[in-house]
Amino acid sequence: MTSPTTVQNSQVQNTQRKYSPLKEFWKSFKKQKAALVASIFIGLLIVIAIIGPYIAPYDPFEPNYNALLEGPSASHLAGTDEYGRDIFSRLIVGAKISLMVSFSAVFLGLILGTILGLISGYFGGWVDKIIMRSCDVLFSFPDLLLAIAIVALLGPGINNVIIAVMIFSVPSFARLVRGATLNAKENVYVEAAQSMGASHVRVLWKHIFPETISELIIFVTMRIGTAILAASGLSFLGLGASPEMPEWGVMLSSGRDYLGTSSHVVIMPGIAIFLTVLAFNLIGDGLRDVLDPKIKNN
Amino acid sequence: MWKYIARRTVEMIPILIVISILTFLFIHFIPGDPARLVAGKDATLEDVENVRHELGLDKPILKQYMDYMKNLVTGELGTSLTTGLPVIDMFKTRFMPSLHLTFLSMFWATLMGLVIGVFSAINKNKWPDYFGMVTAVSGISIPGFWLGLLLIQLFSVQLGLFPTGGLDGFSSYILPSLTLGAGIMSMIARFTRSSMLETLQADFIRTGRAKGLKEHSVIVTHALRNSLISVVTVAGLQFGFLLGGSVVVETVFSFPGMGRLLIDSIAFRDYPVIQSALLLFAFEFILVNLIVDVLYTVLNPKIQLNS
Amino acid sequence: MPEHVLRVSDLETSFTRDNKEIKILRGVNFSIRKGEIVGLVGESGSGKSLTSLSIMQLFHGTTGKIVNGTIHFNGHDLTKMSESEIRKIRGKQMAMIFQEPMTSLNPVLKIGKQLMEAIEMHLKLPKNESKHHAIQMLKSVGIGRAEEIIYEYPHQLSGGMRQRVMIAMAMACHPNLLIADEPTTALDVTIQAQILELMKKLKEENETAILLITHDLGVVAEMCDRVVVMYAGQVVEEADVFELFASPKHPYTKGLIASVPKIGDNKEVLDSINGQVPSPQNMPNGCKFAPRCNQAMSICHQESPPTVKISATRQCSCWLYVKKDVEVNA
Numbered sequence: 001m002t003s004p005t006t007v008q009n010s011q012v013q014n015t016q017r018k019y020s021p022l023k024e025f026w027k028s029f030k031k032q033k034a035a036l037v038a039s040i041f042i043g044l045l046i047v048i049a050i051i052g053p054y055i056a057p058y059d060p061f062e063p064n065y066n067a068l069l070e071g072p073s074a075s076h077l078a079g080t081d082e083y084g085r086d087i088f089s090r091l092i093v094g095a096k097i098s099l100m101v102s103f104s105a106v107f108l109g110l111i112l113g114t115i116l117g118l119i120s121g122y123f124g125g126w127v128d129k130i131i132m133r134s135c136d137v138l139f140s141f142p143d144l145l146l147a148i149a150i151v152a153l154l155g156p157g158i159n160n161v162i163i164a165v166m167i168f169s170v171p172s173f174a175r176l177v178r179g180a181t182l183n184a185k186e187n188v189y190v191e192a193a194q195s196m197g198a199s200h201v202r203v204l205w206k207h208i209f210p211e212t213i214s215e216l217i218i219f220v221t222m223r224i225g226t227a228i229l230a231a232s233g234l235s236f237l238g239l240g241a242s243p244e245m246p247e248w249g250v251m252l253s254s255g256r257d258y259l260g261t262s263s264h265v266v267i268m269p270g271i272a273i274f275l276t277v278l279a280f281n282l283i284g285d286g287l288r289d290v291l292d293p294k295i296k297n298n
Numbered sequence: 299m300w301k302y303i304a305r306r307t308v309e310m311i312p313i314l315i316v317i318s319i320l321t322f323l324f325i326h327f328i329p330g331d332p333a334r335l336v337a338g339k340d341a342t343l344e345d346v347e348n349v350r351h352e353l354g355l356d357k358p359i360l361k362q363y364m365d366y367m368k369n370l371v372t373g374e375l376g377t378s379l380t381t382g383l384p385v386i387d388m389f390k391t392r393f394m395p396s397l398h399l400t401f402l403s404m405f406w407a408t409l410m411g412l413v414i415g416v417f418s419a420i421n422k423n424k425w426p427d428y429f430g431m432v433t434a435v436s437g438i439s440i441p442g443f444w445l446g447l448l449l450i451q452l453f454s455v456q457l458g459l460f461p462t463g464g465l466d467g468f469s470s471y472i473l474p475s476l477t478l479g480a481g482i483m484s485m486i487a488r489f490t491r492s493s494m495l496e497t498l499q500a501d502f503i504r505t506g507r508a509k510g511l512k513e514h515s516v517i518v519t520h521a522l523r524n525s526l527i528s529v530v531t532v533a534g535l536q537f538g539f540l541l542g543g544s545v546v547v548e549t550v551f552s553f554p555g556m557g558r559l560l561i562d563s564i565a566f567r568d569y570p571v572i573q574s575a576l577l578l579f580a581f582e583f584i585l586v587n588l589i590v591d592v593l594y595t596v597l598n599p600k601i602q603l604n605s
Numbered sequence: 606m607p608e609h610v611l612r613v614s615d616l617e618t619s620f621t622r623d624n625k626e627i628k629i630l631r632g633v634n635f636s637i638r639k640g641e642i643v644g645l646v647g648e649s650g651s652g653k654s655l656t657s658l659s660i661m662q663l664f665h666g667t668t669g670k671i672v673n674g675t676i677h678f679n680g681h682d683l684t685k686m687s688e689s690e691i692r693k694i695r696g697k698q699m700a701m702i703f704q705e706p707m708t709s710l711n712p713v714l715k716i717g718k719q720l721m722e723a724i725e726m727h728l729k730l731p732k733n734e735s736k737h738h739a740i741q742m743l744k745s746v747g748i749g750r751a752e753e754i755i756y757e758y759p760h761q762l763s764g765g766m767r768q769r770v771m772i773a774m775a776m777a778c779h780p781n782l783l784i785a786d787e788p789t790t791a792l793d794v795t796i797q798a799q800i801l802e803l804m805k806k807l808k809e810e811n812e813t814a815i816l817l818i819t820h821d822l823g824v825v826a827e828m829c830d831r832v833v834v835m836y837a838g839q840v841v842e843e844a845d846v847f848e849l850f851a852s853p854k855h856p857y858t859k860g861l862i863a864s865v866p867k868i869g870d871n872k873e874v875l876d877s878i879n880g881q882v883p884s885p886q887n888m889p890n891g892c893k894f895a896p897r898c899n900q901a902m903s904i905c906h907q908e909s910p911p912t913v914k915i916s917a918t919r920q921c922s923c924w925l926y927v928k929k930d931v932e933v934n935a
Contacts, residue, residue, distance in 0.1 A: 137316050144542025145579050152564045152572055153327050229441055233546050236443045237561055252444060256550075259447055260455050270444035278439035285435065498666055501708040507663055508703075509723040509774065510696030519722075520711050527713065599713055599758040 028290045035286020038279035049096040058086035060093045060246045069262040079264040090246035091272050097247045102227035105165035113173020118204050121181025135171035143168045151239040161240040165227045180212035214291040225280035248273050321577040322366045376570035385574050396555030400540045407479035415490020437484030446477040446550035463552035478547045482536050489532045493525040527597045534590025538583050610781050610814045612636040616674035618659045627885045631838040642815045644829035650882040652838040653818045657784045697727040700775035704787035706767035710759035717755025727778045742773040765796035786818045822865050834858050837893035844919035854921040856898045
């Protein structure tokens with residue numbers, strides 16, 4: 001009579017023994033074909049960004065007045081721009097700028113937002129009120145407009161773009177982490193840890209932060225895409241990178257006068273931005289399907 | 299109902315005040331001496347002092363703020379440093395085109411987003427779904443300035459169907475609104491899909507089918523009607539995305555709206571215009587959020603308005 | 606007109622998961638006569654609800670499908686019909702009410718609209734007449750404020766009221782068969798009794814046959830003429846309600862009846878059946894109940910028992926009654 005239950009029990013133990021979160025994650029992530037391809041693309045892009053200056057076929061800054069606005073060919077894979085500079089080489093070097101700007105802006109925003117969110121959610125009370133009301137004020141400016149306002153204040157330049165994009169990321173991260181913290185605080189083991197005399201910082205770091213991590217990973221990935229769009233948009237508007245830099249948005253902006261005659265000067269950098277942002281969004285979607293517990297249950 | 303609107307409006311006031319303080323302080327946040335920046339590099343000391351007086355920067359800060367608020371309430375937004383025109387007059391010609399543009403974008407983005415989302419949901423994991431979702435994720439990832447330029451190249455330059463830019467009748471709105479709406483359309487499509495998938499699992503959908511209703515009335519009358527409530531909310535909350543995007547799109551299409559005015563003013567350091575434009579954008583955004591909130595409560599019978 | 610409103614024969618329904626077909630119903634047989642109330646009982650996971658969904662063919666949005674067997678309704682085989690043919694029957698000749706009155710009504714549509722939908726469609730009535738009909742239906746299920754309630758939303762009603770609305774909706778086109786899937790499980794005990802009374806009354810008035818799905822044997826004793834007991838996707842016993850309670854045959858039925866607390870009993874521990882319903886992925890060989898059965902013989906673990914006709918009104922699938930003279934009940 002006891003046989004069926006014991007069989008089931010031993011099965012449960014078996015699966016538990018084999019369980020490894022990373023392995024499980026990889027197993028389900030592998031099934032997300034689009035996200036997998038996108039990850040490979042981003043991996044390649046990061047490698048290119050690092051070794052870019054060494055593999056670029058031409059000097060990205062060197063004008064060549066014998067090869068102005070040439071269409072894509074075997075010698076110039078993506079054609080040349082209005083100064084005869086090789087667009088492919090400029091895109092390769094530009095990858096580094098786009099990735100650096102977006103990564104640093106999002107990670108700075110993440111760090112600041114996470115700290116504020118953890119503090120806000122964990123301590124509650126007036127600390128929470130002040131932080132959240134400040135976020136509300138920042139939220140009452142649309143993302144890109146907030147960034148434009150900050151750049152208008154600080155003056156144009158790539159560093160100010162990073163600051164601007166970081167600032168508009170902070171409130172979203174803070175809110176997300178605060179929500180997750182409030183949920184985690186309800187959990188029994190946090191109470192248990194507190195009752196055993198763990199310090200605030202230790203409880204925050206060891207118990208609450210890990211709870212929020214999967215949501216954060218998804219959000220960061222999505223946010224990097226947004227950051228690349230925002231940064232290149234600001235550069236396009238003349239508020240970001242300086243005109244001679246091979247930043248993708250700048251390249252697009254300076255190429256727009258030649259759109260009618262040599263459309264590749266606009267199309268090529270646009271494809272670079274589009275594919276990169278697309279890749280980050282696809283990875284984000286894939287991660288959400290794998291990590292989000294709400295979807296998992298369905 | 300009215301009570302609720304009144305309460306929400308009152309709740310807006312503190313945020314509006316903080317925003318007014320921020321935009322007021324904007325000119326003081328500028329690194330360096332704002333009067334010197336405005337007067338220009340070659341200005342004499344006397345010129346700088348004149349500018350300082352003109353901008354009211356020589357008065358105590360609290361007095362400056364009180365004056366600023368008094369002016370705001372009476373619609374006095376100062377004078378543009380580049381054109382010499384009252385800022386409010388510049389806004390008068392720029393505001394409505396921008397508003398029309400954002401509303402038109404919102405309109406077709408919502409319509410298309412709903413259609414794509416519903417078709418994706420009812421064809422889950424079949425090719426219409428894949429097609430819809432690829433379109434949607436592309437729409438979110440595509441830079442607006444690039445899409446705008448491509449549309450100009452294709453439809454204006456090559457096919458000659460629409461003007462390349464500027465504002466000359468309704469046809470001038472078509473390409474900019476398509477460009478501006480692409481991102482929102484995609485977000486609405488994705489959200490509609492997931493919301494519909496959730497709603498289609500609901501018990502009352504099964505009840506509808508058990509009643510012998512035709513599939514399209516199950517989808518439209520029962521499922522979509524339910525999803526619509528949250529879709530409207532999401533669409534409304536994305537309105538800020540439209541306002542930010544309008545700056546870029548108006549620049550691409552040389553569209554004479556608020557966004558382009560803002561960018562031009564930043565280029566010329568026309569601080570009174572920048573200041574008031576930012577305030578207007580923030581105000582518009584908050585107002586739309588309020589409207590969305592009210593709309594949500596009107597659409598959702600479950601929410602008791604008087605409580 | 607045949608005597609049977611519904612006759613389910615060898616019904617097999619399966620779901621597909623990871624490209625594997627998992628059979629949940631494995632040959633279900635029973636029938637319902639005109640104006641009869643038949644109880645369908647069993648533990649959760651026994652396939653009761655899926656049987657009802659199979660009859661209604663409500664597999665939308667799932668991978669469920671009927672793979673074998675027939676469902677004759679008023680003489681026509683539902684499994685041979687197209688979706689649009691079945692749609693004309695659903696809600697008109699065959700209606701269903703569900704367990705959750707809270708979630709079974711659309712929260713954003715007014716009660717009247719939800720009632721009138723089916724009326725307009727099946728009875729082809731114009732709007733004002735269908736509204737009148739809707740109000741009549743609400744009154745017939747004992748809702749006094751019918752004229753007002755049609756303009757209200759579901760969340761403004763109590764659970765019991767909502768289930769009345771559900772019943773009004775189901776009975777709107779005077780169906781021949783009403784399938785009620787745990788109609789009172791989510792309700793308070795006092796409301797339960799009222800709803801059951803109401804169903805009985807409507808059955809008398811309309812000569813509607815009812816398939817009552819429940820795990821509550823008290824409800825069965827109160828309501829049903831006959832009982833069909835299901836276990837692991839099969840019918841294990843079918844009997845007249847008095848016979849069943851007086852002398853259950855199948856060990857599973859015995860266990861079910863023994864697990865109901867009786868007034869006057871002073872037992873410390875309630876009788877219960879050991880173990881759980883086996884999952885469809887790893888069904889035992891032979892009789893599906895054998896691993897939990899305290900009368901299991903060696904053959905029970907090897908071969909599925911045949912269905913034994915014990916009397917004109919009852920049959921049972923159990924090796925205990927094979928090739929043995931059945932003792933007649935007292």
